[in-house]
Amino acid sequence: MYPYYPEIRRFPYLDHRHAQQRLTFVLVHGSWADARFWDDIAAVLRGNGHVVYTPEYAGHGGDPNKNVTHAMITKSVVDFITKLNLRDIVLVGHSFGGTVVQKAAEQVPERIKRLVFWDAFVLKDGESVVDEVPPQTRQGFEQLRASSRDDTIMLPFPLFRDLFVNTAALDVAKWIYASVAPEPAKPLFEKLNLKAFYALPTPKSYVYFYQDNVLPQGEGFGWNPHMSIRLGQFRLIVGDGDHMTDSRTRPAMVAQKLYEAGRD
Amino acid sequence: MYPYYPEIRRFPYLDHRHAQQRLTFVLVHGSWADARFWDDIAAVLRGNGHVVYTPEYAGHGGDPNKNVTHAMITKSVVDFITKLNLRDIVLVGHSFGGTVVQKAAEQVPERIKRLVFWDAFVLKDGESVVDEVPPQTRQGFEQLRASSRDDTIMLPFPLFRDLFVNTAALDVAKWIYASVAPEPAKPLFEKLNLKAFYALPTPKSYVYFYQDNVLPQGEGFGWNPHMSIRLGQFRLIVGDGDHMTDSRTRPAMVAQKLYEAGRD
Amino acid sequence: MYPYYPEIRRFPYLDHRHAQQRLTFVLVHGSWADARFWDDIAAVLRGNGHVVYTPEYAGHGGDPNKNVTHAMITKSVVDFITKLNLRDIVLVGHSFGGTVVQKAAEQVPERIKRLVFWDAFVLKDGESVVDEVPPQTRQGFEQLRASSRDDTIMLPFPLFRDLFVNTAALDVAKWIYASVAPEPAKPLFEKLNLKAFYALPTPKSYVYFYQDNVLPQGEGFGWNPHMSIRLGQFRLIVGDGDHMTDSRTRPAMVAQKLYEAGRD
Numbered sequence: 001m002y003p004y005y006p007e008i009r010r011f012p013y014l015d016h017r018h019a020q021q022r023l024t025f026v027l028v029h030g031s032w033a034d035a036r037f038w039d040d041i042a043a044v045l046r047g048n049g050h051v052v053y054t055p056e057y058a059g060h061g062g063d064p065n066k067n068v069t070h071a072m073i074t075k076s077v078v079d080f081i082t083k084l085n086l087r088d089i090v091l092v093g094h095s096f097g098g099t100v101v102q103k104a105a106e107q108v109p110e111r112i113k114r115l116v117f118w119d120a121f122v123l124k125d126g127e128s129v130v131d132e133v134p135p136q137t138r139q140g141f142e143q144l145r146a147s148s149r150d151d152t153i154m155l156p157f158p159l160f161r162d163l164f165v166n167t168a169a170l171d172v173a174k175w176i177y178a179s180v181a182p183e184p185a186k187p188l189f190e191k192l193n194l195k196a197f198y199a200l201p202t203p204k205s206y207v208y209f210y211q212d213n214v215l216p217q218g219e220g221f222g223w224n225p226h227m228s229i230r231l232g233q234f235r236l237i238v239g240d241g242d243h244m245t246d247s248r249t250r251p252a253m254v255a256q257k258l259y260e261a262g263r264d
Numbered sequence: 265m266y267p268y269y270p271e272i273r274r275f276p277y278l279d280h281r282h283a284q285q286r287l288t289f290v291l292v293h294g295s296w297a298d299a300r301f302w303d304d305i306a307a308v309l310r311g312n313g314h315v316v317y318t319p320e321y322a323g324h325g326g327d328p329n330k331n332v333t334h335a336m337i338t339k340s341v342v343d344f345i346t347k348l349n350l351r352d353i354v355l356v357g358h359s360f361g362g363t364v365v366q367k368a369a370e371q372v373p374e375r376i377k378r379l380v381f382w383d384a385f386v387l388k389d390g391e392s393v394v395d396e397v398p399p400q401t402r403q404g405f406e407q408l409r410a411s412s413r414d415d416t417i418m419l420p421f422p423l424f425r426d427l428f429v430n431t432a433a434l435d436v437a438k439w440i441y442a443s444v445a446p447e448p449a450k451p452l453f454e455k456l457n458l459k460a461f462y463a464l465p466t467p468k469s470y471v472y473f474y475q476d477n478v479l480p481q482g483e484g485f486g487w488n489p490h491m492s493i494r495l496g497q498f499r500l501i502v503g504d505g506d507h508m509t510d511s512r513t514r515p516a517m518v519a520q521k522l523y524e525a526g527r528d
Numbered sequence: 529m530y531p532y533y534p535e536i537r538r539f540p541y542l543d544h545r546h547a548q549q550r551l552t553f554v555l556v557h558g559s560w561a562d563a564r565f566w567d568d569i570a571a572v573l574r575g576n577g578h579v580v581y582t583p584e585y586a587g588h589g590g591d592p593n594k595n596v597t598h599a600m601i602t603k604s605v606v607d608f609i610t611k612l613n614l615r616d617i618v619l620v621g622h623s624f625g626g627t628v629v630q631k632a633a634e635q636v637p638e639r640i641k642r643l644v645f646w647d648a649f650v651l652k653d654g655e656s657v658v659d660e661v662p663p664q665t666r667q668g669f670e671q672l673r674a675s676s677r678d679d680t681i682m683l684p685f686p687l688f689r690d691l692f693v694n695t696a697a698l699d700v701a702k703w704i705y706a707s708v709a710p711e712p713a714k715p716l717f718e719k720l721n722l723k724a725f726y727a728l729p730t731p732k733s734y735v736y737f738y739q740d741n742v743l744p745q746g747e748g749f750g751w752n753p754h755m756s757i758r759l760g761q762f763r764l765i766v767g768d769g770d771h772m773t774d775s776r777t778r779p780a781m782v783a784q785k786l787y788e789a790g791r792d
Contacts, residue, residue: 021698136496158467162499170285170528203686210474210738213500216489218482218746225744232664235690236741238768240502264698400760422731426763434549434792474738477764480753482746504766 021263023090023113024051028077028104030095030120031183032155032164033244034061037094040251041258048255055080057100059184066150070187074103081108090262092116095214095243098227099123099192106196116261118207118254119214119243122227125194129187134221145185152182163214168245176248204234205261209241237261285527287354287377288315292341292368294359294384295447296419296428297508298325301358304515305522312519319344321364323448330414334451338367345372354526356380359478359507362491363387363456370460380525382471383478383507386491389458393451398485409449416446427478432509440512468498469525473505501525549791551618551641552579556605556632558623558648559711560683560692561772562589565622568779569786576783583608585628587712594678598715602631609636618790620644623742623771626755627651627720634724644789646735646782647742647771650755653722657715662749673713680710691742696773704776732762733789737769765789 025045029037038054045052057076059068077100081089091112093101098120105115121129130138144153155164157177165173208224215222228234239246239257246254289309293301302318309316321340323332341364345353355376357365362384369379385393394402408417419428421441429437472488479486492498503510503521510518553573557565566582573580585604587596605628609617619640621629626648633643649657658666672681683692685705693701736752743750756762767774767785774782 019697134493159497162467162469162497166499167501167524169283203690205690211500211502213498216493218489219493222489225746225750229662229744229747233687233690234741235694236739236770237694238739242500260695398757423761426731426733426761430763431765431788433547475764475766477762480757482753483757486753506764 020048020050020259022049022051023259023262024053024086024088025258025262026053026055026077026081026086026089026091028055028057028091028093028097028100029060030093030097031188032160032180033095034179034181036061036179037244037247041247041254044252044255045259048259050259053080053084053086059187060181066152066182066184068184068187070099070103070190070192073187074100074107077104078107081111087111088113090114090116090258092118092258092262093120094118095120096129096188099129099187102194102197103192105200105202106194109200109202112202114203114205114262116205116207116258117228117231118258118261119209119212119223120206120227122206122230123192123194124230125198126191127194128189128191130189131191132215132221132227134216141185141188148182148185150182151185153185153188154182155180164243165245166213167211167242168249172245172249176244204231205237206231206234207237207239207257207261209239209243209246211240211242214243235261284312284314284523286313286315287523287526288317288350288352289522289526290317290319290341290345290350290353290355292319292321292355292357292361292364293324294357294361295452296424296444297359298443298445300325300443301508301511305511305518308516308519309523312523314523317344317348317350323451324445330416330446330448332448332451334363334367334454334456337451338364338371341368342371345375351375352377354378354380354522356382356522356526357384358382359384360393360452363393363451366458366461367456369464369466370458373464373466376466378467378469378526380469380471380522381492381495382522382525383473383476383487384470384491386470386494387456387458388494389462390455391458392453392455394453395455396479396485396491398480405449405452412446412449414446415449417449417452418446419444428507429509430477431475431506432513436509436513440508468495469501470495470498471501471503471521471525473503473507473510475504475506478507499525548576548578548787550577550579551787551790552581552614552616553786553790554581554583554605554609554614554617554619556583556585556619556621556625556628557588558621558625559716560688560708561623562707562709564589564707565772565775569775569782572780572783573787576787578787581608581612581614587715588709594680594710594712596712596715598627598631598718598720601715602628602635605632606635609639615639616641618642618644618786620646620786620790621648622646623648624657624716627657627715630722630725631720633728633730634722637728637730640730642731642733642790644733644735644786645756645759646786646789647737647740647751648734648755650734650758651720651722652758653726654719655722656717656719658717659719660743660749660755662744669713669716676710676713678710679713681713681716682710683708692771693773694741695739695770696777700773700777704772732759733765734759734762735765735767735785735789737767737771737774739768739770742771763789 027038035054035056042052058072098117161173206228237260291302299318299320306316322336362381425437470492501524555566563582563584570580586600626645689701734756765785765788
């Protein structure tokens with residue numbers, strides 16, 4: 001609508017590349033992804049002076065065992081944090097990773113500076129992930145699960161392309177899809193006890209990308225505000241990305257949003 | 265918030281001007297518009313290598329007969345497609361044009377590659393357009409209809425300026441308004457049988473511009489997600505425009521969004 | 529997603545710096561702020577040729593008396609307008625200032641060209657501000673009020689930082705917080721008679737910044753559309769800011785949005 005503003009530049013912070021607070025990030029990926037999801041984002045964050053960890057969790061990455069539970073996944077992340085004796089961390093969960101962050105935070109709250117949910121599930125006490133998807137999607141998941149030999153769910157490309165990487169060019173969509181593995185189904189259907197999570201005073205942020213359409217955004221579903229408001233007081237940061245594309249095509253944009261969510 | 269990112273540029277597609285998949289677009293305008301609505305957008309799309317058609321439909325453009333039905337309007341578009349023997353088309357509907365796309369898709373599904381709804385009505389089976397507008401707007405339409413001699417509805421300039429071209433400068437708003445003709449009222453009040461539409465497996469996209477305020481966006485009304493989710497699985501593309509301004513002031517932005525919605 | 533478009537430039541208005549309609553703005557700030565809130569925005573507007581007034585109101589700025597009513601606040605603004613004999617004004621309210629604009633408009637409607645609400649409360653007849661905040665926030669306000677000696681509410685920094693200046697760097701957040709004074713509590717809890725407001729034919733606009741999270745945006749709360757639709761027909765303008773940061777870091781962006789909301 002308008003080209004460029006000659007904005008008043010009085011604050012030294014405006015040249016943000018020289019002024020970022022040094023943070024320690026632990027980044028927890030979601031379903032149909034592995035720790036490589038974070039590679040480019042982590043590279044940008046490290047370039048900006050942050051310390052970044054991207055733990056892999058049970059049933060994902062190199063793990064041949066797909067018969068995992070939500071507790072096993074959480075244990076992977078908690079063990080990673082405790083073995084490295086990480087403290088004062090910004091714990092970030094993307095998508096399904098939000099539920100892992102919820103459960104991990106219950107176990108090592110004293111090590112966490114702030115929780116960041118990026119288009120991530122924030123389940124109510126007693127809910128499962130599939131309780132938060134529209135009935136049609138849930139039915140699709142159940143069919144895909146039933147048709148697998150090892151209780152996993154593999155997303156067909158057309159669904160992945162339209163819902164997870166909707167803003168990507170086709171070649172990028174295919175390139176990202178090439179790294180997608182069948183997702184262990186069980187953790188998506190497990191109902192989680194989250195009473196301890198909802199008693200935590202840890203500061204929280206929610207990063208919402210408004211082209212993300214993995215869930216409809218409204219009418220009783222969605223990332224923000226449907227799930228974000230469960231956090232109580234939280235810091236909102238909004239970007240224009242979708243669910244997965246920007247991790248590969250605009251990692252610096254994502255890194256900036258995660259930094260804005262994670263800083264003091 | 266942040267000026268420019270030195271984004272990692274690994275994908276050749278990032279220079280999108282050299283890499284667009286060649287598509288055949290059929291663009292269907294909405295109410296208070298005619299086929300000229302698409303002129304600038306079509307010019308950009310053609311410049312990017314696409315084939316673009318902008319059929320006029322009954323009761324609009326040069327047609328002196330305003331006594332038309334929704335079926336006559338749909339027939340104009342379907343006949344256009346069949347007479348030119350178009351195949352593999354991306355059929356785009358804007359605003360009221362969404363209902364035309366819904367009915368046309370029922371008749372020539374085998375010719376359609378993908379349906380794109382741009383801030384467009386996606387009616388439920390048995391609904392009319394006025395069933396989806398707030399009660400106050402419906403009442404306004406009924407009064408304007410009753411006061412016309414030929415069963416049309418003409419929008420007063422203040423309403424058009426604030427709801428249809430809200431982001432435009434006043435001279436642009438007036439210039440666009442100068443091309444607005446009284447709209448045949450009947451098709452807006454017709455309840456449509458859409459059972460066949462909801463059985464179509466055709467891929468679908470929804471383009472939503474977040475400054476569009478023709479309908480309130482929430483509280484039981486609106487383009488996205490209120491109507492978009494009726495499409496079932498769909499690809500979402502979001503832009504920052506309003507309902508009509510950008511077709512004239514930023515046609516390249518609109519063309520890019522329609523391309524992102526229409527490509528494979 | 530895409531870098532720059534070679535947009536068609538046919539309209540002289542596109543160089544907006546040479547073409548702004550001259551307006552008279554009266555800017556009414558919100559809670560936990562005073563008239564200095566507008567300093568940078570007013571400077572930009574004046575630089576673009578507009579006449580700008582930023583009246584202080586009772587209980588704020590230099591006023592030592594915190595024991596004020598909503599009527600006293602409204603009187604400050606109405607008296608300012610009438611004493612200077614201002615006419616044809618664009619009356620802008622930010623946040624709590626929306627309720628002041630609502631009541632002031634009832635008293636001097638003939639002097640007002642257009643009302644602009646910027647992430648502002650638009651109360652229903654008989655409501656108070658706290659009727660529009662989530663139960664948890666209301667409870668927090670009541671506790672803070674009870675703990676004060678002079679019936680004011682002071683926001684703790686962590687809450688202010690996450691809800692009011694969420695996109696700001698920490699030093700900017702602290703710098704803005706340094707100008708925050710305890711807010712008189714009573715006007716936030718007063719239920720307002722707004723029958724006359726809802727009978728006014730004055731044109732109205734709503735400016736919504738989508739990173740504003742002072743209220744959750746949906747699920748029965750929020751600026752737009754939850755409160756904006758109460759205006760009936762209104763012009764929507766959307767920006768990417770939060771509640772308070774941009775007034776200091778991007779005043780030219782805010783000024784442009786207010787101009788787009790206020791012009792004919």
